[in-house]
Every structure is written in C-alpha cells, then in structure tokens.
Amino acid sequence: MVQVISVDAYREIVTDLLGHAPVTTVPLAEAAGLVLARDVFAGVALPPFDNSAMDGYAVRAADLAGAPVTLPVADDIPAGRVDIKPLAPGTVHRIMTGAPMPPGADAVVMVEHTDGGTADVRIDRAATANDHVRRTGEDVEKGSLALHAGTVLGHAQLGLAAAIGLAELPVYQPLSVLVVSTGTELVTAPDPLRHGQIYESNSVMLAAALRELGCRVEVVRSVVDDVEEFRGIVEPKLAGADLLVTSGGVSAGAYEVVKDALTARGVEFRKIAMQPGGPQGNGRWNGVPVVTLPGNPVSVLVSFEAFLRPALRTAMGHSGPGRRHVRARLTEDLSSPPGRRQYRRGFYLQAEGEVTGVVGPRGGPGSHLLAAFTQANCLIVLPEDVSEAAEGDEVDVLLL
Numbered sequence: 001m002v003q004v005i006s007v008d009a010y011r012e013i014v015t016d017l018l019g020h021a022p023v024t025t026v027p028l029a030e031a032a033g034l035v036l037a038r039d040v041f042a043g044v045a046l047p048p049f050d051n052s053a054m055d056g057y058a059v060r061a062a063d064l065a066g067a068p069v070t071l072p073v074a075d076d077i078p079a080g081r082v083d084i085k086p087l088a089p090g091t092v093h094r095i096m097t098g099a100p101m102p103p104g105a106d107a108v109v110m111v112e113h114t115d116g117g118t119a120d121v122r123i124d125r126a127a128t129a130n131d132h133v134r135r136t137g138e139d140v141e142k143g144s145l146a147l148h149a150g151t152v153l154g155h156a157q158l159g160l161a162a163a164i165g166l167a168e169l170p171v172y173q174p175l176s177v178l179v180v181s182t183g184t185e186l187v188t189a190p191d192p193l194r195h196g197q198i199y200e201s202n203s204v205m206l207a208a209a210l211r212e213l214g215c216r217v218e219v220v221r222s223v224v225d226d227v228e229e230f231r232g233i234v235e236p237k238l239a240g241a242d243l244l245v246t247s248g249g250v251s252a253g254a255y256e257v258v259k260d261a262l263t264a265r266g267v268e269f270r271k272i273a274m275q276p277g278g279p280q281g282n283g284r285w286n287g288v289p290v291v292t293l294p295g296n297p298v299s300v301l302v303s304f305e306a307f308l309r310p311a312l313r314t315a316m317g318h319s320g321p322g323r324r325h326v327r328a329r330l331t332e333d334l335s336s337p338p339g340r341r342q343y344r345r346g347f348y349l350q351a352e353g354e355v356t357g358v359v360g361p362r363g364g365p366g367s368h369l370l371a372a373f374t375q376a377n378c379l380i381v382l383p384e385d386v387s388e389a390a391e392g393d394e395v396d397v398l399l400l
C-alpha cells in the first residue's frame, strides 16, 4: 500500500531532509542574495569623522555674525586630506564635500553664498553652528549592530558592509543542486523531434527556479529510462552535490527509472495528497539528500512552490517561504479532487480601493498545461475538504 501524506507533512519532511546549509565566509562580490549568518558590528563609525556636506568654507559661525564679511582663507581642504590644521579665529578654510572639518570650525558655508575667493573670501550670509556638517557616527556608531543575522544581502546591505570596512561576510552557503531529468522520450534542441518524442523542459525550469533562490546548479539534461544508465551517470556526480532533484520516473508505470533505481538506495516513494504533484520520493542516496519530482512540467513547478522552495529557503537561512498568501473571490466555479489539495494556475487582481481581490483560473487542472502557467501570477489553493468552489467564494491564493 502506497502511503498518502499531506502537503504540509511532506513539506516538513523535505525541510528536515535539507537541514541547514553550513556557514561560510565569502567576498562581498559573491554575497549578493545570500543570507547573513551572524550579526555584524561596525568596526568604524559612519561617517568616521566630522566632515563637510558641501563644497564651500569651514567657518566659526560666530565670525559671520556681521555678514556680509570678508575673511582670510588660511587653508584648503580637499576630500582625502589627512593632515588637518585647526581653524584660527577670524579665518576660514576652503573645504570640499567629504573633507574633514578642521578643529575649531563649527559650520560650513556653501560656495554659492560667497564670492569663491581663495586668498580672502567675502561671505554673504551668517551661519548657524552645525550647518552642512556631517557628524561622526551619525549614520552608524562605532561598535553598534550594523547588520542583523538573517538579513538578505541586497545591494544596500553590501554597500554598508563595504562602508564599514569589511571585505567578506559570513553567509549560509548556497546549496549545490544536481538536477536530473529522466525520460527516454526527451530530446534537447536543436535535435529534431520524432513522433513520440518531446523537448525536455523540466531541467531548464528547475535550474532557473533554483538559481533564482541562490542555489548553484548542475544539470543533467536527460537520462534514458534505464536503471543502470541512470545510476552510472548520476551516482558519480553526487559527491559534489548538497541535493539531487530528479524529474520523471516515479509513478506507477512499467519503466519508472528513478523509482526503480533508488528504491533500494534509501529513497522512499509515496503519494502526497495534492494535485498536481501527487507522486513523490525523498531520502538520501550515498548520504546526499534526494527529492524526486514527477515528470509533468506543471507538477514540477507546483512541487517547487509547495515544498522545495520553502525547504531550500529555510536551509539557506531565509525566513518564511518568500511567497504571500491572500484571500480572493473566484470569478468562476472550480472543482477539485476530494481529499487532495489542488493548486490551480490563476490570475489575481486587486482593484484599487477593494479589500479583497478577485482570482480566475488560467488553463485547466492538467499538469501538462505549461503555457497556462506562464500567464498565471498565482496559484489558487483548493483545500483537501473542498471538491466544489463556486463563483464568488473566497479562496486561498498563493501569489507567485
């Protein structure tokens, strides 16, 4: 008897199987999209020193009380200068944006409010202390928490890490996934199709979806339905993988290559109470986690959303599945197989000012209808205990 389990239970099984990726240190240039594994404290303040926000003149505000005034320019401070002399009372220093404030100066006058002189300068307006001065630590205090563990490293976060003087960051290592499509019927372009053959598409979709999540991916585009050949091609590649994902060869036919090759190798095959995506397998082969997906293209994509994406995100340190659920009203009647959670491709729309959006199916329930998926922006989720949903009913929608 094949064991049938719920989608939620299976998601937990796959999540436990993948566990957590190890922590590794990578250069900033390789960290985009990865998750920070430890809190990062600032070793320097930002700004690291009081500096000018404008090109102009560093002054003592008190010296400008009777503006307009003309004062001698005692020094010139371009950005990058490190030998900064104090400002004597009754003088100014010409200063550029980002240059250190001279000790004794308390404000900057923009060059636009002067005659731009280099020996003497006429300053047209009075100033207030702190005008156009960027204070040490105003952005980040030295020793403070700059980036929390669990932060997804986007461009702003990487910029901050660089600004506080870091060259590398501790991250959850991106998982290396080996993707293998099986099926004697599979052909890859530009080879011509003969009657009975189809172009292979699952590995392309899986690889793209995995790379979007930040995984490293190796692809074996197609392996024929032959157990020895499957083992011979895939087994040597396991050593470098954190996860093997296969497509096809797992249901009830006479030539189920993945099932036949891996049943005695630590992989358990069962049915999940979902449609599409019913037949699944998971386990370890030579210690490497294995998830075997059914071959129908929509089954692959729905399986990815239902449990692979959440499990991979958890493994790589992300919080949550990275997808939002909303409620929406159906625009037409739908039916669903009893006892199974059905995922229908849908299009969700929320009109301006409306609290609840509307959703309609794109294409039928068939797991071969890939084109409809490309027109969908969500999955309509019909629960196990629902076999009929009527137009106007509120349903659960997983936004893609």
Ligand SMILES: Nc1nc2c(c(=O)[nH]1)N[C@H]1C(S)=C(S)[C@@H](COP(=O)(O)OP(=O)(O)OC[C@H]3O[C@@H](n4cnc5c(N)ncnc54)[C@H](O)[C@@H]3O)O[C@H]1N2
Residues within 6 Å of the ligand: 181, 182, 183, 185, 186, 198, 199, 200, 201, 202, 203, 247, 248, 249, 250, 251, 252, 253, 256, 276, 277, 278, 279, 293, 294, 295, 296, 297, 299, 367
């Ligand atoms: N007697 C039964 N037959 C089937 C059952 C069942 O319970 N009893 N389940 C059906 C369901 S549901 C699914 S899903 C499929 C899963 O079958 P397999 O995982 O063994 O997949 P295949 O038979 O190899 O392929 C299914 C389908 O998908 C096409 N395919 C496969 N790989 C690719 C690829 N890489 N790119 C594009 N298309 C691919 C393949 O040609 C088949 O049409 O089993 C049902 N049958």
Ligand code: MOO
Residues within 6 Å of the ligand: 274, 275, 276, 277, 278, 279, 294, 296, 299, 366, 367, 368
């Ligand atoms: O469950 Mo299969 O994955 O419907 O087509």
